[in-house]
Amino acid sequence: MGSSLSAARGFFDLFDRTPTIDNGSVDGRQLENFQGQIEFNQVEFSYPSRPTIRVLNKFQLTIEPGQWVALVGRSGCGKSTVIQLLQRFYDVTHGKVCLDGVDIRDLNIHWLRSQFSLANQEPILFDMTIAENIAYGKVNPSLEDIIEAATKANIHQFVISLPQGYETRVGAKGSHLSGGQKQRIVIARALFRQPKVLLLDEATSAMDSYNEQIVQRALVQAQTEDPNRTSLTIAHRLSTIHSCDVIHVLSKGHIEESGTHTELMQKHGLYYHMYVQTTIE
Ligand SMILES: Nc1ncnc2c1ncn2[C@@H]1O[C@H](COP(=O)(O)OP(=O)(O)OP(=O)(O)O)[C@@H](O)[C@H]1O
Ligand SMILES: [Mg+2]
Structure with missing residues (x-):
């Protein structure tokens, strides 16, 4: 039991770490009836340890309540950073991140994090x-x-x-x-x-394609059963995100292309080229 307790403490240490966040955030408000809308508004962000490198630049993204959204892009383009900012492990350098129109810096940080489940x-x-x-x-x-x-x-x-x-x-x-x-x-x-918001960041990457497909189908099913849940999926294997409501392609710090799988394939742009490349690999 002792080891369970210390493991539990380790978990909280990890998820409650607040590298750049002020302690005042615990006094912030909670949203009474959070709908699940997420908005990144003209966000600029650099990690504090690398202030000269801008990871996100004029980053604009709106996710509507209940939407199932995928975020794709090359390795290192900033996808996981978006998820870190959403949970307030870091604060934006400029712009703001809002839930139902409220700046997350005005929200109680424990309440904020309890709205998300991350795999x-x-x-x-x-x-x-x-x-x-x-x-x-x-x-x-x-x-x-x-x-x-x-x-x-x-x-x-x-x-x-x-x-x-x-x-x-x-x-x-x-x-x-x-x-x-x-x-x-x-x-x-x-x-x-x-959770109100499900965050999946390469959550099936270690599975063989058989298991990945079964889990993906289950996730589609779970999304259909609970249409009020907002989901954000990050995936390298683009075949796993076909059925998302909308796919956003992140490149050079901002969203360069958005649409359904079919729309983006027809466009013959960044997504199309990534798709062709990953299916060849
Ligand atoms: N804690 C950190 N401190 C400084 N730089 C970081 C930190 N975490 C990530 N970076 C840098 O920020 C950029 C974006 O990283 P991020 O992890 O968001 O990429 P990603 O799109 O999720 O990549 P991948 O597909 O490989 O997971 C990268 O150049 C990375 O080196
Ligand atoms: Mg990542």
Whole structure:
């Protein structure tokens, strides 16, 4: 139990770190009836350690409530940075980021972060059981809900094949599991929380294409079942984002192209060229 507690503290240390954020943010307001609208308004951003390099420049992006949006672009173009800014791990250098029209700097930072569930390329697992990892942070979770999330993330069959099932401990940082299994548990955790905004940053990158397709289908299904959820997906494998409502292509610090998969393919621009290249690879 001691190790579970210290793992839990590690989690909070990680997610509550506030490198450039002032302490006043805990006094900020909460939105009573947050709809899930997100807007980046003329955002400029440089990391504090590299002030001369502008990662985002005149970055403009609006995500409507319930929309399922994909953000794509070359490695290092700033996609994960967008997600970091949204959760306020850093503040913008100029411009603003708003939720339902309210600048996130005016919002209570704990409330703000509780609106998002993030599954990313490097899953964070604790030395606890699989059930505890999926239901992380929830007091008295129901096993039924845990199984439902695990089934959607296509990890349930694997879990029940283990001698101790959901009570199996995953080891330090999930070392008893493969990369793809860890990612599926983190997706299950993200779905279990039923967030207002789901953030997926290369969340299926360690899976083989069979499992990736199943998880992608489950995510499409989850989005259809809860049309009020706003989702932002980042993916290199462009075949995984075909069914998103809109795809934005990030290049040179801002959105260069937007549209559905079909629209962007017809346009023969950046997306088309990325698509052709990734399907050849
Ligand atoms: N903490 C940091 N401090 C300084 N620079 C950073 C930091 N994190 C990222 N960068 C730089 O900011 C730029 C954008 O990084 P980011 O991680 O947003 O790219 P990305 O589009 O997510 O790339 P990938 O597809 O490889 O994940 C890169 O040039 C990167 O080197
Ligand atoms: Mg990234």
